[in-house]
Amino acid sequence: xxxxxxxxxxxxxxxxxxxxxxxxxxxxxxxxxxxxxxxxxxxxxxxxxxxxxxxxxxxxxxxxxxxxxxxxxxxxxxxxxxxxxxxxxxxxxxxxxxxxxxxxxxxxxxxxxxxxxxxxxxxxxxxxxxxxxxxxxxxxxxxxxxxxxxxxxxxxxxxxxxxxxxxxxxxxxxxxxxxxxxxxxxxxxxxxxxxxxxxxxxxxxxxxxxxxxxxxxxxxxxxxxxxxxxxxxxxxxxxxxxxxxxxxxxxxxxxxxxxxxxxxxxxxxxxxxxxxxxxxxxxxxxxxxxxxxxxxxxxxxxxxxxxxxxxxxxxxxxxxxxxxxxxxxxxxxxxxxxxxxxxxxxxxxxxxxxxxxxxxxxxxxxxxxxxxxxxxxxxxxxxxxxxxxxxxxxxxxxxxxxxxxxxxxxxxxxxxxxxxxxxxxxxxxxxxxxxxxxxxxxxxxxxxxxxxxxxxxxxxxxxxxxxxxxxxxxxxxxxxxxxxxxxxxxxxxxxxxxxxxxxxxxxxxxxxxxxxxxxxxxxxxxxxxxxxxxxxxxxxxxxxxxxxxxxxxxxxxxxxxxxxxxxxxxxxxxxxxxxxxxxxxxxxxxxxxxxxxxxxxxxxxxxxxxxxxxx
Amino acid sequence: xxxxxxxxxxxxxxxxxxxxxxxxxxxxxxxxxxxxxxxxxxxxxxxxxxxxxxxxxxxxxxxxxxxxxxxxxxxxxx
Numbered sequence: 001x002x003x004x005x006x007x008x009x010x011x012x013x014x015x016x017x018x019x020x021x022x023x024x025x026x027x028x029x030x031x032x033x034x035x036x037x038x039x040x041x042x043x044x045x046x047x048x049x050x051x052x053x054x055x056x057x058x059x060x061x062x063x064x065x066x067x068x069x070x071x072x073x074x075x076x077x078x079x080x081x082x083x084x085x086x087x088x089x090x091x092x093x094x095x096x097x098x099x100x101x102x103x104x105x106x107x108x109x110x111x112x113x114x115x116x117x118x119x120x121x122x123x124x125x126x127x128x129x130x131x132x133x134x135x136x137x138x139x140x141x142x143x144x145x146x147x148x149x150x151x152x153x154x155x156x157x158x159x160x161x162x163x164x165x166x167x168x169x170x171x172x173x174x175x176x177x178x179x180x181x182x183x184x185x186x187x188x189x190x191x192x193x194x195x196x197x198x199x200x201x202x203x204x205x206x207x208x209x210x211x212x213x214x215x216x217x218x219x220x221x222x223x224x225x226x227x228x229x230x231x232x233x234x235x236x237x238x239x240x241x242x243x244x245x246x247x248x249x250x251x252x253x254x255x256x257x258x259x260x261x262x263x264x265x266x267x268x269x270x271x272x273x274x275x276x277x278x279x280x281x282x283x284x285x286x287x288x289x290x291x292x293x294x295x296x297x298x299x300x301x302x303x304x305x306x307x308x309x310x311x312x313x314x315x316x317x318x319x320x321x322x323x324x325x326x327x328x329x330x331x332x333x334x335x336x337x338x339x340x341x342x343x344x345x346x347x348x349x350x351x352x353x354x355x356x357x358x359x360x361x362x363x364x365x366x367x368x369x370x371x372x373x374x375x376x377x378x379x380x381x382x383x384x385x386x387x388x389x390x391x392x393x394x395x396x397x398x399x400x401x402x403x404x405x406x407x408x409x410x411x412x413x414x415x416x417x418x419x420x421x422x423x424x425x426x427x428x429x430x431x432x433x434x435x436x437x438x439x440x441x442x443x444x445x446x447x448x449x450x451x452x453x454x455x456x457x458x459x460x461x462x463x464x465x466x467x468x469x470x471x472x473x474x475x476x477x478x479x480x481x482x483x484x485x486x487x488x489x490x491x492x493x494x495x496x497x498x499x500x501x502x503x504x505x506x507x508x509x510x511x512x513x514x515x516x517x518x519x520x521x522x523x524x525x526x527x528x529x530x531x532x533x534x535x536x537x538x539x540x541x542x543x544x545x546x547x548x549x550x551x552x553x554x555x556x557x558x559x560x561x562x563x564x565x566x567x568x569x570x571x572x573x574x575x576x577x578x579x580x581x582x583x584x585x586x587x588x589x590x591x592x593x594x595x596x597x598x599x600x601x602x603x604x605x606x607x608x609x610x611x612x613x614x615x
Numbered sequence: 616x617x618x619x620x621x622x623x624x625x626x627x628x629x630x631x632x633x634x635x636x637x638x639x640x641x642x643x644x645x646x647x648x649x650x651x652x653x654x655x656x657x658x659x660x661x662x663x664x665x666x667x668x669x670x671x672x673x674x675x676x677x678x679x680x681x682x683x684x685x686x687x688x689x690x691x692x693x
Binding site: 235237238239240241243291336338339340341343344345346350351398399400431434437438439441442443444445446448449450452453456457476477479480483484 | 620621622623624625626627629650651654657658659660661662664667668670671672674675676678679680682683686687690691692693
């Protein structure tokens with residue numbers, strides 16, 4: 001087994017090392033080391049509490065952590081924090097900066113990480129540091145292939161002695177396993193088993209680079225969900241939405257399935273025939289998520305469920321088939337989030353504050369690509385991530401775009417739930433740019449209207465001299481003239497109304513003078529209208545196309561003139577009566593006959609207008 | 616995160632989008648109808664270009680914003 005060989009060669013180099021380079025880094029002594037390895041899920045989490053003591057002369061500002069190469073390539077996440085007494089809760093805000101270093105004289109099979117202390121440790125001082133290291137793919141299925149009925153066994157290897165360039169005074173190691181069978185484990189001195197915990201140690205006064213390989217072989221039925229690739233697209237719309245779309249390519253990373261798969265057995269006894277498979281995944285989405293969907297290339301997958309409460313939205317998704325070792329599935333989930341929960345403004349710059357990793361619980365992501373699609377017109381883009389990630393930029397053309405939207409692309413390999421930290425993308429955006437989309441729609445509609453106007457105005461006929469074309473042109477002219485006649489008549493009728501109104505005013509107020517002025521203006525207006533009518537009528541008389549309609553038009557004009565005369569006569573009569581102070585019955589007698597005629601004529605004029613309108 | 620950072624929300628409350636879409640599209644379609652009635656009934660000679668253009672502009676303004684709000688209300692966040 002290759003791994004065994006690696007460990008063996010490492011062990012021999014370490015044996016050499018411990019004799020040659022011990023003096024180089026011996027200023028620091030680890031007075032106490034507590035290690036807890038959590039193997040209850042597919043992700044291996046190693047929590048170490050180091051009590052560091054500066055024994056040598058001179059201050060120490062850096063502490064080195066050592067990982068063998070076989071582990072270092074699986075290392076996904078490493079964080080260290082000062083432990084300031086038991087009362088204080090460790091939070092990520094106080095984590096110490098860590099970077100990879102290559103001290104001289106060390107073998108290449110070891111990887112060193114250096115923790116920078118906030119202030120140098122003076123001689124004789126003691127400090128406690130909590131270190132969390134997270135490894136992926138560190139549990140190797142053994143055997144590598146199982147059938148549907150087999151249980152899944154995995155092998156984990158590490159060292160019982162804390163691998164460190166410093167001497168360690170007292171140390172112990174606890175390995176926590178899932179509550180299931182333990183196949184075998186390496187027995188050293190001081191090894192105890194309590195339930196599902198294996199305890200190694202305490203061991204005392206070990207020199208630097210002590211190494212005691214241990215292996216644990218145990219059963220685990222935790223979901224080994226590994227996303228080989230996850231593309232997350234976060235699209236911001238300033239109209240009030242953050243749209244998240246996640247494309248998953250998930251594989252079961254445990255022991256490969258061999259032999260045939262029986263759906264009947266799986267349905268009947270899922271715990272015996274398919275214990276290593278997983279049926280569903282749970283995603284913890286942010287609160288107030290809406291428009292959630294779950295689909296793949298062939299459409300919606302109906303086996304999903306959502307629960308919401310004010311703190312989170314929980315989405316349970318069930319792939320189309322249970323996943324056994326080595327089986328894979330691809331799907332897409334998407335959801336919308338309210339803008340005000342994630343977009344903020346400070347010092348003239350807007351920024352989105354969003355979580356980096358996948359919302360799915362206990363998922364290992366081999367390769368994640370996070371794309372933040374900013375609105376069109378954003379500039380001065382700056383990205384801040386809590387851990388190093390490869391950054392790039394591209395553009396995306398989406399709805400109603402002209403030049404495309406700027407996209408920030410972040411890429412990272414080996415991502416675990418510990419990476420679900422907030423990152424920020426800062427950018428500048430002019431609020432007026434929001435009006436681009438409505439402006440595009442408005443100009444689109446306006447273009448249609450302009451096209452209609454142009455179509456109606458442009459003469460599209462090919463032959464400008466044909467008889468039918470000329471007839472049409474003449475008919476158009478006749479129609480236009482008739483419309484003008486109509487509008488003039490309508491204006492006349494409006495003037496009549498005004499005259500009548502002045503009469504009503506007279507009967508109310510008795511102001512003869514005002515009535516007379518109204519009469520004067522009406523007279524002049526009517527005179528103008530009749531002048532306007534003259535050329536129109538003469539045109540109609542000369543036009544051959546108008547022969548049919550002409551009698552009606554002439555009748556209309558004649559009736560209108562008669563109506564006009566009657567009305568004026570009635571007006572003068574009433575004004576006369578008022579001047580001579582003839583009132584009551586006398587006045588009514590004089591006007592009654594005129595009034596009748598006016599009403600009849602008015603009706604006739606209106607009928608004629610309607611008739612002409614319909615032509 | 617900056618403590619002074621202020622949350623940014625939509626200029627128009629999201630809950631108003633469906634109502635706005637219905638009303639603006641209704642007004643826009645009515646103005647469009649009047650535009651086409653005018654085009655069809657008035658004869659070529661006494662048609663006023665300014666009136667046509669203003670009616671078209673008002674109609675497209677309402678239809679443009681109406682269709683934007685329709686898109687937003689139906690989940691297509693532009």
